[in-house]
Amino acid sequence: MLAELRRVGYEIKDLRKDEFRADRGVPVSEMEEKGWSLWYASLPDIRHGKCKSCGSVISVAGVRFHGHKCEICGEVTYYDLVDGSTMKFVFLNNRERNFLSPKLKMRVKRWDVEQEDIYFYYEFLEGGLSVVTGNQATAYLNENKRLWQVIEEDGQKLLKVRYSLYWDRDTAAIEAYDSYGHYWNHSIVKIWDGKEYGELDHLPIPESMNIFETWHWSPLQATPYLHERILSAAGQVSDKGYYYQDGRSFFMASEWKEMAKFVRHFTVLNGDRFDDAWPKFRSSGPGGIDDLAHFCHGNPVVENRPNIGNILVAASKLIEGKPLTESEITEAVRGVESEEGVDLIRGFLGKKR
Numbered sequence: 001m002l003a004e005l006r007r008v009g010y011e012i013k014d015l016r017k018d019e020f021r022a023d024r025g026v027p028v029s030e031m032e033e034k035g036w037s038l039w040y041a042s043l044p045d046i047r048h049g050k051c052k053s054c055g056s057v058i059s060v061a062g063v064r065f066h067g068h069k070c071e072i073c074g075e076v077t078y079y080d081l082v083d084g085s086t087m088k089f090v091f092l093n094n095r096e097r098n099f100l101s102p103k104l105k106m107r108v109k110r111w112d113v114e115q116e117d118i119y120f121y122y123e124f125l126e127g128g129l130s131v132v133t134g135n136q137a138t139a140y141l142n143e144n145k146r147l148w149q150v151i152e153e154d155g156q157k158l159l160k161v162r163y164s165l166y167w168d169r170d171t172a173a174i175e176a177y178d179s180y181g182h183y184w185n186h187s188i189v190k191i192w193d194g195k196e197y198g199e200l201d202h203l204p205i206p207e208s209m210n211i212f213e214t215w216h217w218s219p220l221q222a223t224p225y226l227h228e229r230i231l232s233a234a235g236q237v238s239d240k241g242y243y244y245q246d247g248r249s250f251f252m253a254s255e256w257k258e259m260a261k262f263v264r265h266f267t268v269l270n271g272d273r274f275d276d277a278w279p280k281f282r283s284s285g286p287g288g289i290d291d292l293a294h295f296c297h298g299n300p301v302v303e304n305r306p307n308i309g310n311i312l313v314a315a316s317k318l319i320e321g322k323p324l325t326e327s328e329i330t331e332a333v334r335g336v337e338s339e340e341g342v343d344l345i346r347g348f349l350g351k352k353r
């Protein structure tokens with residue numbers, strides 16, 4: 001099979017020789033029995049850039065880097081920041097920060113990459129919980145006086161800040177959180193077998209695959225933990241605490257269908273019965289996992305670890321004045337009581353353990 005895959009064009013990595021695993025002393029027999037991937041096959045070099053100015057297929061390397069030029073026609077393929085882009089940032093002032101520390105959101109006038117300066121229009125935009133405006137923004141600027149200048153240009157007030165194309169925490173004045181309004185003059189395409197596909201299109205064959213030797217462990221018996229194996233085979237987390245707790249949909253048909261393939265071929269469960277059952281499973285993370293677990297075993301053991309993410313979701317909903325569901329309250333309280341939760345809250349209060 002590996003020879004066949006190579007013939008088609010796949011590059012194959014022998015994971016049994018992978019240094020990462022050898023270092024930890026995991027023998028190949030253990031990898032086989034635990035159902036780890038033993039080879040990884042992928043199609044090399046299928047991604048390319050495509051210049052919007054000349055239409056040429058170009059190298060994908062650097063194509064999404066500020067000021068990069070098309071190697072065929074010389075036009076710029078991408079600018080990260082142009083006149084009108086917005087950027088959310090903090091000053092790097094060696095003070096401790098958390099996710100509620102002040103940030104500024106400003107509109108970019110221009111970025112002089114040669115002088116390593118960025119110029120913002122002197123106005124403070126709204127941008128969510130931690131983004132400061134008005135007097136708070138002015139106070140934040142004053143706290144960081146040595147890191148910026150205000151200049152006048154064509155009668156316009158601009159904030160000038162040092163900002164290099166090759167950002168380096170040790171020398172930078174600001175750190176960007178996000179930015180919007182990029183200039184795109186390219187697309188990414190995939191080329192396979194002489195045919196061009198969009199960046200997100202599916203090729204007629206998988207771009208990559210993991211290869212297992214299922215005869216070492218299949219068919220899997222119906223144990224209280226079988227659902228964990230099925231979820232992980234479909235790339236899903238089996239801990240209910242990981243998911244949103246407000247009942248919102250998570251599992252879609254595509255995920256259940258992946259799991260159905262695994263159930264049919266590699267477990268003792270009845271594949272036809274599973275195909276009938278999953279459309280009635282709840283689609284929320286915790287509900288779906290419970291339904292799957294009960295399909296697999298009469299008395300399943302389902303993992304539900306407190307998750308500090310649940311505290312943050314609950315806290316931000318409360319701050320925004322949104323109602324919480326019963327299970328969100330339960331999970332947030334469980335999270336607060338966990339070791340990670342205690343650490344998080346100590347962090348907010350500035351107290352070390």
Ligand SMILES: [Zn+2]
Nearest residue numbers: 051054070073
């Ligand atoms: Zn071009």
